[in-house]
Amino acid sequence: MLNGGIVATESHLGRSANDASITRPSLMKELAARGVRMTAQRRLLVGIIQDSPRHLDAATLLEMAKEEDPGIDRATVYRTIALLKHRGLIDELDLMHIEGEKHYYEAKTSRDHCHMACFRCGAIMEYASSSFERLKKEMAQQSGFEIRVIRLEVGGLCKKCRRKPV
Amino acid sequence: MLNGGIVATESHLGRSANDASITRPSLMKELAARGVRMTAQRRLLVGIIQDSPRHLDAATLLEMAKEEDPGIDRATVYRTIALLKHRGLIDELDLMHIEGEKHYYEAKTSRDHCHMACFRCGAIMEYASSSFERLKKEMAQQSGFEIRVIRLEVGGLCKKCRRKPV
């Protein structure tokens, strides 16, 4: 990938990475490295987030976790999300609030990428590019800001939808 | 501004633009041009958003509007925000949820810019750069996506805070 491009697409239900240069470090290992106490619930939730082919919101994550451990509680899900977020291990997204006010989560990737949400069909595309990496460096340098989290989200019409008549 | 830089700073309370190249088209005129029916409430709310030196959340906007029209309702505020958002006249921000889960709004500017939120002191900095504009064009071209809304938000430590000991 010379410059940039779509690295994955999700049509509300699935997401398929097609760029091997983007990897997801193991959340479990990162937590261990940080000496975080691991409970059965955390292992379960972290595993689901790590393996998920799609962006998960708290309610969906809870539902999925309940299949394995029906006793797990909503509060634990939120607390685990907060833990991962504060440790910088997951990213939080809005996906342009295309579907309610909730947040979506994904394991941090080796390379930052942007999310493009189609207002018409709801497709979510991920886009990574060296220009984005460069912009990030430039922003940090010029502002003196130490960037911990960066989130670039786009809303509009995907290639297919902009061609369709209304 | 050759490349990019901080264009405004807001320390939770105020924001001061220091880059004349960034302007805010008149919301009122844009609405008129689109043939939107104008009520007293809309004029009031739109005026407040247009003139605000800071990013407003719905509750704050309601409070400010009540000073002028005590009878104005929360629902009207949310409905007006939705109207402006769908017409592409205001941008919606999270400011990294540095203060609760609410959203913040600002009149769309002539030039897209990014928001940087300091996790320690809560300062909000706005950053505009030609690299951002370029990235935006590149993303649209390479993905075939028609960008309607773009939102770049950063969280981390501002220049001052990163120097201070914890």
Place this chain on the structure above:
DNA sequence: ATATGTGCAAATCTTTTGCAAATTC
């Protein structure tokens, strides 16, 4: 005159919290 917008009150949706019991190291 008619379509559209508003206020009110209740509902919904998402996320957070206090606390006693359970679990991890």
Place this chain on the structure above:
DNA sequence: GAATTTGCAAAAGATTTGCACATAT
């Protein structure tokens, strides 16, 4: 065994909705 985490139940915070009345064009 001490410190931390969980489930539960209730609360809080943000936003939305149905409906009768008011307003804009």
